[in-house]
Amino acid sequence: EPEVTQTPSHQVTQMGQEVILRCVPISNHLYFYWYRQILGQKVEFLVSFYNNEISEKSEIFDDQFSVERPDGSNFTLKIRSTKLEDSAMYFCASMSEVGTDTQYFGPGTRLTVL
Amino acid sequence: AQSVTQLGSHVSVSEGALVLLRCNYSSSVPPYLFWYVQYPNQGLQLLLKYTTGATLVKGINGFEAEFKKSETSFHLTKPSAHMSDAAEYFCAVIPSGGSYIPTFGRGTSLIVHP
Numbered sequence: 001e002p003e004v005t006q007t008p009s010h011q012v013t014q015m016g017q018e019v020i021l022r023c024v025p026i027s028n029h030l031y032f033y034w035y036r037q038i039l040g041q042k043v044e045f046l047v048s049f050y051n052n053e054i055s056e057k058s059e060i061f062d063d064q065f066s067v068e069r070p071d072g073s074n075f076t077l078k079i080r081s082t083k084l085e086d087s088a089m090y091f092c093a094s095m096s097e098v099g100t101d102t103q104y105f106g107p108g109t110r111l112t113v114l
Numbered sequence: 115a116q117s118v119t120q121l122g123s124h125v126s127v128s129e130g131a132l133v134l135l136r137c138n139y140s141s142s143v144p145p146y147l148f149w150y151v152q153y154p155n156q157g158l159q160l161l162l163k164y165t166t167g168a169t170l171v172k173g174i175n176g177f178e179a180e181f182k183k184s185e186t187s188f189h190l191t192k193p194s195a196h197m198s199d200a201a202e203y204f205c206a207v208i209p210s211g212g213s214y215i216p217t218f219g220r221g222t223s224l225i226v227h228p
Contacts, residue, residue, distance in 0.1 A: 004157075031214075043158070043204060043218040056215060091157055095214070102148070103216070105158040 002026040004106035006092050012112045013082055021077045021109045023092030031095040032075045033103060034067065036060070036088040043091065049075065082113045116141055118207050120219035128227050133177075133192040135222045137205030140186065146208040147188040148216065149179055153201045161203075164188065165210075175199070200226045 005024045013019050025032050034046040047057040049067055066078045075094075079086055089110050093103040121136040139145060146165045150158040162173025169181040179190045188205060202223050206216040 006157075033215075042220040043206075045215050045217075048215060093158075102160050102163060104160075105150075107155075107157040 004092055004094055004104050006090075006106040006109050008109060009107065010110045010112070012114065015084055015113055016081050019079050019082055019111060021079075021090050021092075021111070023075045023077070023106055024073055025075055025092065025094030026096070026104055027073070029094035029096045029104075031055075031097070031103075032067075032069070033093040033095070034077045035091045035093065035105075037091065037108075038085075038088045046077070046090075079111075082111075084113050087111055087113045116145070116207055116209055116217045118205050118217050118219035120203075120205050120222050122222055123220065124223045124225060126225040126227065127195045129197055130194050133190070133195045133199065133224065135190040135203050135205075135224065137179075137188045137190065137219060138186055139188065139205075139207045141207065141209060143210055144181075144183055145210055147179070147181060148206040148208070149173065149177070149188075149190050150204045150206060150218075151175075151201050152204065152221075158204065161190070195224075195226045197226050197228065200224055 007022045032049040035043050037043045045058050047061045048055045064080050068076050089108045091108045092106040095103045117140045119138045148163045149161040151161050162171045164171045164181045172178045177192045202221045204221045205219040208216050
């Protein structure tokens with residue numbers, strides 16, 4: 001069964017460093033998402049991406065964040081200058097089409113900022 | 115604004131006992147409703163969803179949920195808990211006719227005792 005994959009599974013970085021989290025969505029899906037889950041808290045929407053551009057973003061997704069689909073298969077989330085409060089689990093999701101269809105989530109990348 | 119309330123951050127049951135995880139939402143129109151399960155160190159997996167039609171929805175692993183419009187609820191049940199059901203469960207809603215970005219509840223941790 002097709003699945004969303006994410007790398008790395010765990011990333012440790014120093015405050016102020018840039019990180020890139022990678023996702024490979026399901027191949028025929030058109031809509032892509034990033035979410036984050038701070039330890040012990042609920043899953044929060046960051047950004048959605050369709051047709052090579054951001055379609056929606058939350059207040060969390062400030063200028064420090066960017067997304068890209070560089071090669072038609074990968075979908076990346078970049079944090080330019082990490083802060084301690086960026087420590088969280090980051091989930092990628094993809095969906096085939098808008099409607100009653102479902103978002104399929106990857107296993108997540110745990111980001112730890114020291 | 116959409117909101118999702120999951121009553122009880124932790125629910126503890128004995129193996130073989132009934133599982134009941136509560137979810138209430140606030141929405142001016144009936145939304146699309148989802149339950150996701152998150153096993154330790156894994157991503158979110160869809161258990162079941164309600165979009166239209168029959169209000170009792172059956173999902174994977176013996177779980178089911180009933181959409182009750184009058185109560186704005188979508189409680190998750192399973193007749194007999196299994197040790198492998200121990201996980202975090204998230205209720206999510208997507209407003210019908212609007213953005214397809216889900217709002218998640220804070221999650222309920224299901225603990226199953228032998």
